[in-house]
Amino acid sequence: MKEFFKYVLATIVGVLALSLIGTFLMFIIFGAIIASADKQVTVADQSMLVIDLNQSIVDRASNDPFEDIELPGFLSSVKTIGLDHISESLKKAVDDDRIKGIYLKLSTTNGGFASVEEIRNDLIAFKDSCDKPIYACADQMLLDQKGYYLATVADQIVLHPEVTLDFRGLGSELMFYKNALDKLGVEMQIIRGPNNKFKSAVEPFMLEEMSEASREQRLLYMNSLWNHMLNGISEARGISVEQLNVLADEAQTYKKAIEMVENGLIDAAKYRDEVLNDMREITGIEGTDAIPVVSVKDYAKVPVKGQSKKYSRNKVAVIYASGEIGVALSGDEGISGDKLGKEIRKARQDSSYKAIVLRVNSPGGAVFDSETIWREVKLAAEEKTLVVSFGDVAASGGYYISCPADKIVASPNTITGSIGIFGQIPNFGELMNDKLGITTDAVGTNEHSNFVSLMRPMTPYEKQRMTHYISIGYDTFLSHVADGRGMTKEAVDNIGQGRVWSGENAMEIGLIDEFGGLEHAIQLAVEMEGLEDYRTVSLPALKSPFEEMFKLGGNVKARILKGELGDTYRYYEHLKKATEMNGIYARMPYDIYLN
Template structure:
């Protein structure tokens, strides 16, 4: 017995000692993280510092940092919010001499790149320098860096300048081979999100709309690069036809697309010289994440809330941890109600970046925005996309601002339900049998196809949803329903074209939307507060999981495939009726 008690006590002591060590190590890590973050305090920008922007990876709208970032487990990912905020701070901060862009393989939609480029162009009005360097300029990175005062390419580097293209993947034949048929009803000639499951090539209508908006985006890119580089648009088009990535660096230099061929240390030496330093070791770089908080520190004047709504639109919190980036109706609606009741909030800017999602959830969010707009100015700022269900939401606002290259519209809906009876019966030898009390008790069962009556019922249901969608747009945009039907039909428009047909009110960025909100609220002095409020690092550690880190890793590795994989992962949780954009161009 004595020996037993000694064993128990020694085991307990061992457990206590191990737990104590874990607590001590964890505490030290927290203190170290706090100290390291404190050392990056935005208030302590040293004189002759240079803002360094690493333009690489998947460009997200807001920071997706994991709490593990504080402990060195960093996932290299740029985010638009920090980059834009830091550029604005750098322009006004006398301790910042200029900007150095280290351009890598960035993957982003055109509107995000256009917003960064516009911020750089505005920054240069201060007289400060912008130097970019790359071993390889992807077309997206070059588009941004073409606004720099000096563009440097590695002597054996490449520059991609090839124009824009897009392709869709079609699964109809694959599904047929495995015995699955997608049962689809839709409204809208151009509503082509269902085509991959029902066709083997693009429809004429889809080819028409994709060609138009990709051409429109490419024309915008050429026009802006032409203005910055003083190269005629026709010549830029000719250079794209030559596929510059396979040309020698000297030929690229001769084309005037760049200013200099040099290795990275030589590029840094040039930055050091511009910053008054004799050696590159003396360079003082500051990151966007350290500068961005300065922009949020202003508290003068009235508050304008900037609420970010990004990702696929869903009804409930079906996504947690991995693939959680979504506009969740059950979360955003209470947030909108809080903003409505908050007396300090004088106006709200909804920053929307979404290709749509659940038609039901879109209607619920529309109602929340409409309720908010009845009491306060509500302005929508469209990012890369605000299409289909996201446009449904936007139509409740009093004013809409979009980038010229934003993809919007896509006013149409569809329902898609798989019939797996062929897979189960013919491929796997599985049969179903059952009983029911009424004619359609087993409606939406995936073990059998719809009959003619059921398909007609579902089409009627989708038709009603489309009618409500177009009614909301007509009311919100103050145009006739007949006019809406002419520009709807599921067709995707760029922001530039959307302005011509009254789907948006102005072309511009988030700052322009905030300025409109301030004017409508009668504010001469104002400050922005961004929502949902980001959790501080210790909150992330306490109530988040390792999945956050995994999610960030997947974003980095999957690139532009991430949204598609996320959608497939949660396909069984989606509402039956969807309002989704068919195709999204990504500039690499």
Template sequence: MIGLFLSLVLLSPSNIERSLSLLENPAGLGIHHGYEFTYVYPDNYYLLSYGKSGFGVRYKGDTIHFITGSTIFSFKDRFSTGLGYDGEMERYLIGMTIRPIYGVSIGITGFLRSFSDIYTHIGISLQPPNSDRITITGRYDLEVLPDLIGKKSFVEIYGEPIDGLGMRIGYQFQENRVFGGLILSLANLRGRYTGTYSNNIESYNAMITASLTLFPSLLRKYRTRVVVEIEGKYPEVPTKRFFGRGKCFLDLLQLLKDIRDTKYVKTVLFVIKNNDLGAAQAEEVGKIIRDISKGKKTFAYADELTLKNLFIASACDSVIIPPSGGLSLPGVVVIKSYLKSMLDRIGVEAEFARIGKYKSAVEPLISDTMSVADREQLNAYIKTIVDVMINGIASSRGISPSELAGLVDTVGYFTPEEAVRYNLVDTLMYLDDLKEHLKIKKEARILHGETVPRALVRGFKPNIAVVVAEGSIVNGKSSEPLLPIPIIGGRTVGSETFVSTIKRVMKNPSIKAVVIRVNSPGGDALASDIMWNSIKKLSEKKPVVISMGDVAASGGYYISAGGQKIFADKTTLTGSIGIFGGKFVMEKLYKKIGISHEAVKWGKHADAFADYRKFDQFEKNRLERVIRYGYELFLDRVAEGRKMDKDSIDSIGRGHIWSGADGVKIGIVDQNGGLLDAIEEAKKMAGIKGKVGITLYPHPSSFLETLLGGDENTLVDIPILKLLDSPFLYLEPVIVRLK
């Protein structure tokens, strides 16, 4: 039956995926796997793929034949092996798919009925550079033991001139037949029609596929009105869930960018809920919403507004809260707790050395009050936050910055009517009423699933890698606790994990430029230098742009100095070029609770960092000498990266924190801008024109990996313990969170 020939033979093992893999190459179940159902007519195949396995039946007269398949092993979308069984033909299928480089896919399937009845299909699919709309595919049927009767080797060209509409034309060698077909995709549905031709149509088959993975669609439902919810946490690296992954900050930016650049979207409603956006993140979100407002009608709704959320909301044309809502603008405060008296009371002494009067990280341990230098730098940083937020709100709401600043002190907490009277809010209305007024029925959601590649082959589109360094810097591997503990717990970025990622990015030929997204207060001195070195080596091979998040200070700035260009938002906390080191001495505490120590040692100072005694004078001198060396090395790294003399760096160093706005003025930052600005700069430096792919590193750990500690992840991780293990730290623990 020629229809059977079409559905079974004119498939190539190189580019087949999900449900159709059951017919040709079970390894395809592991490439872009997902839930999918396909019906093949007139052969009556019913094929279902679920995850990396599949099951199918064929009704042939009164007989039912079963087909099964499963992936044995797969690695991302580059390599997969699979095993299947065809009950009708009583044969096993052993398949392999390899995608060694971008634009090339190779598939091999062996069909075994017995050891004396083996034959093989070998397929290859190719895409021309910089195009994923054209694919050339061939299949060669190779006999292994007996003569293979009915070889059906073929070659075809597949093209998709517009999303969702594909055409294939090919030639089957043994039968000297030309075949052709059409493929039509509508979101989650795809239809295929194929016929063989000589003088007229001799046979045909048709397939209909329903998939949970979106296909490029011919007909799109254009939503002219959309809703965007800003809620919850937006980490720089997404967390892995049981199904899929959580959202991250880049997802939010990409969504807003797509809305900005999509012409058919005319009205956008931003529903602003409680969120953990930092000052710099909020600054970038507000900036892109202002861009959206230039070409579309924008509305912001919030049950309650704070300084940060009002700054975001004021980027819209109108700001709405409910009649029972509120607005709180009490100001910005940084509160630091000082522990010296408490430590004295329990018998613990903090014995640390530091460079620079502004290196305030150890002050809460050695003092009961804030130093003049620390108060000076914190006031300067808060002033930048206030200037950005107040000026942004004032310019959008049509009032003067001084008037708005006055309201902070004279009112602070506004009733809904006062918020309207002072022109900080436009209207009092409930959300459902607002949606009805705007004729909005459906929402724009942050989606994470990728659409199916048009031709199912890895494309040649140039990529920019965004490599995230988020959390405290530690030696070894990165960690992401399942149950982060406030203040003392959280994500860490390990030097070993980071360097491994940088090496992968360096070797990947499709990655043309790299953005290092730094959101770190620093940490271990040695780990910081190792990470700096990897970035420095990468910048010798590819363009490297640094994008600073909410904080890139001390060790966070140290690693940034290895990039070629540094971007920071105005409210980014950066600088803190300094170092400290030492230990906690618990001699008195041990005495109080009845613990004594005896040491057997070789070397007079073998127990120098033991916590049961203080440093002697020699050890203090050596500690200060090593701390000085670490500071001088920090200055050297920054001077080299910034192309400034060492004395100039020292004058702005000494542990001083700076805002991103001040960082531009003193030369430690090249330009104020966010992550999207850094990506555009990287694209420009790499000479990329047109569309570019964005690849985010590191990939999030799975729930199971985190639970079992696959990357030094644990149920409860306490990075402060790792930092206390480090004798020398480039660390600035001040992080300002805005409500």
């Protein structure tokens, strides 16, 4: 009995100790959040505005307080930088005498090509509006190709002597799971829409390598992206496209920075102390005094004297649709058909909103949610000016929800199209029966009561019914696009069939109307509506820092995995998505990661 009480007491003491430690940690977290929320941002004279692109680029900055907290041994937070903050900050910096120049901090650019294009265009607009210099610097092992393309707008591109420039053309690898699934005893039963030969989302489960159709479409849009990038670099650096391709064929990766100076790709190879001296020269700081800097995230919150916008009763709703449609994985909320539909409906029914801009950054997802959103977009477009702005990707379901718009604006290097539908039903029968020794049996009141089972192959009747359903779904998709874009269904089918296009390709075949970023889309909506004054309202409303804090529990797993796995996290996420897909989808054929 004495031993029993001893162990009980020890357990109670342990629980109390853990509770005290947990409470202490919570106080630290709350204190950090409060300090972050109350922090007053001041911009010193002779400052450099720092755009740190060694972060994940998102359309819209969040209010997540945990991104700014650094607690050793706690959660490794994935920091983000918002396109909205970058655009707003660059506009303000033009006439702010305290800002003497822009410092681009570059390395691996964690954003898509269209995001990079928007930032690059904002920087060009900044240069055209003032004579303040842009200084691009990479001092962290490697400057990737997207980062270099962005850097070419700078007045100076500087690399640390030991940093290499990754310049070798665009390449992409696709992972195939067929052999692994065969070994596990899992059969992926796949049905594509009629003629959807380019809808290759399902190929990793059917084949061991890319089909010719998949290879063809990949090369087409990759060449489009690469040529657009080369033309921009050529214009900025004064090197011919032909010579740039020669350099890419030689693969500049792992060459020393001094060699990049010799071939004209960069301006100088400098150590950090030399870079600091350059900053002092730009800002007018003398001696060894510290150089005042302000980040984009902080500067976006700072009011600039004489730049306050006059209040307007005319509102333009900017509605963000980012992530997979109807799919929420690893703490990512994705796009809910009901929630996004509600936001669009509210803006349509509110007379103070004169126009709507829908910002779409999505590879697609569930057909049902896509149809729900499409209906609300169509109703809104019938009552108000509605312009869609494409981000990095607006494909399949992402295009589905956009096609009723009055105008569609995209970047030349947006990934879009993928007009097609597929169904995917896994059969775990062999895995359960032969590998694990688990058998199943079923009863039903009618002939097809057990339609569809995950423990056996589909019957011919079940496959026929599902094929018919997907064919109808594809026909509906074609009809929506044809109606929205003023085309025939036959014409849409010719450019559909699940095929992925670049924004440049999409302009040629009539899937988009104009090139530009979100700001261009807003201006277009304002002009179409004939507004003399307006203000934008971003929807859905961002959660407050305290609301974001209470989301922490749902995001812990994703945060830990992202922190531990780094770039390889995407493979885990892709496989998880694949195993959880069960039903009918209008989704892009794959996740695109171009190196």
